[in-house]
Amino acid sequence: MRRFLTLLFLLIAAPLCAQEDVVLGLSQDRVRITASFDGSEILVFGAVKRESPISDVPLDVIVTLAGPTERLTLHKKDRIVGIWINSETVTIKAAPSFYAVASTGPLDAILRRTEDLRHSVTVPRAIRSVGASSVTDNPAAFTNALIRIRENAGVYQSLEGAVQLDQQTLFRTRISMPANLTEGQYNTRVFLLREGHVVSRFDTAIDVRKVGLERWLYLLSQNQPLIYGILSLSIAIAAGWLASALFRAIRQG
Numbered sequence: 001m002r003r004f005l006t007l008l009f010l011l012i013a014a015p016l017c018a019q020e021d022v023v024l025g026l027s028q029d030r031v032r033i034t035a036s037f038d039g040s041e042i043l044v045f046g047a048v049k050r051e052s053p054i055s056d057v058p059l060d061v062i063v064t065l066a067g068p069t070e071r072l073t074l075h076k077k078d079r080i081v082g083i084w085i086n087s088e089t090v091t092i093k094a095a096p097s098f099y100a101v102a103s104t105g106p107l108d109a110i111l112r113r114t115e116d117l118r119h120s121v122t123v124p125r126a127i128r129s130v131g132a133s134s135v136t137d138n139p140a141a142f143t144n145a146l147i148r149i150r151e152n153a154g155v156y157q158s159l160e161g162a163v164q165l166d167q168q169t170l171f172r173t174r175i176s177m178p179a180n181l182t183e184g185q186y187n188t189r190v191f192l193l194r195e196g197h198v199v200s201r202f203d204t205a206i207d208v209r210k211v212g213l214e215r216w217l218y219l220l221s222q223n224q225p226l227i228y229g230i231l232s233l234s235i236a237i238a239a240g241w242l243a244s245a246l247f248r249a250i251r252q253g
Contacts, residue, residue: 019051020059022190022202031177031186031208039179042206044102045172048192054168055194060103060110061163061171062121062191065206067098068184069128074142090142094128097182101126102159102173112196119191119198123147123156154178181208 027043044063072095078087103110107122116125127143150156155178163173177186185205192200 020200021049023047023049033210040177042175048169057194059168060193062103064189065100065175066096066187069094090139099126100157100175102162104163104165106160115198
C-alpha cells in the first residue's frame with residue numbers, strides 16, 4: 001500500500017517538476033598557455049531543452065566559471081612601536097584562483113539566498129571561509145578585502161546582465177580569462193532559474209594547461225628543482241656574459 005501511494009504521489013507531482021534541461025556549448029574546452037598567451041575569451045552558449053510548453057513565468061540563466069581552489073593566509077599589518085608587523089591573520093580554507101559569475105539580471109533579484117547557500121553561486125559564497133582559523137574579531141573583513149583586491153585585478157568577476165536569453169530558449173555569454181591563469185580544471189556551471197529557484201543545472205569543465213617550453217620548465221621546476229636552479233643560474237650567467245661582451249664590442253667599434 002505504501003509503495004502504491006508513493007508511486008501515485010510521483011505520478012501526480014511529475015507534471016509539476018521542471019521539465020527543462022540545458023544543452024551547452026563552449027567556444028573551447030581547452031586553454032593552452034604559451035609564451036605569448038595574454039588571456040582568453042570563452043564563449044558559453046546553449047539552449048533550453050523542454051518536454052513541455054514554455055512557462056508563463058520568465059526564465060533566468062546564471063553561468064559560473066571557477067578556477068582551481070587554493071588555501072590562503074591573509075594578514076593585516078599594523079605599525080607598532082615604529083615597526084610594521086602582522087597584527088591579525090585569517091586562513092581561508094579554499095578560494096577559487098579565478099571566479100566569474102554571469103547572469104541575465106541582478107543576482108539579488110533573480111537568485112534567492114537559500115539557493116545561493118545551496119549552490120555557492122555568488123563570489124562571496126564561492127569562497128569557503130566557514131571554519132577557517134583566524135586571529136581577529138572580524139574575519140569577514142578579510143574575505144571582503146580579498147574579493148575587492150581580486151575584483152580590481154580582474155580575477156573575480158560579477159557580470160550581471162551579461163547573459164543574453166532569446167525567446168526563453170537560447171542563451172549566450174562571454175567570459176574573459178586573464179593572462180595569469182592557474183593550471184587546472186575550470187569548472188563551468190549553468191543554472192536555470194524561475195522566481196529565484198534553481199530548476200535545472202548543468203556542469204562541465206575547461207582544461208587549462210601550459211604547453212611547449214613553458215610546460216617543460218614548469219615540470220622541471222616542480223620535479224627537479226635542483227636541476228632547474230642550476231639551469232636558471234647558468235642561463236643568467238651566460239646572458240650576463242653575452243651582454244657584457246656585446247657592450248665591449250660596441251665601445252671598441
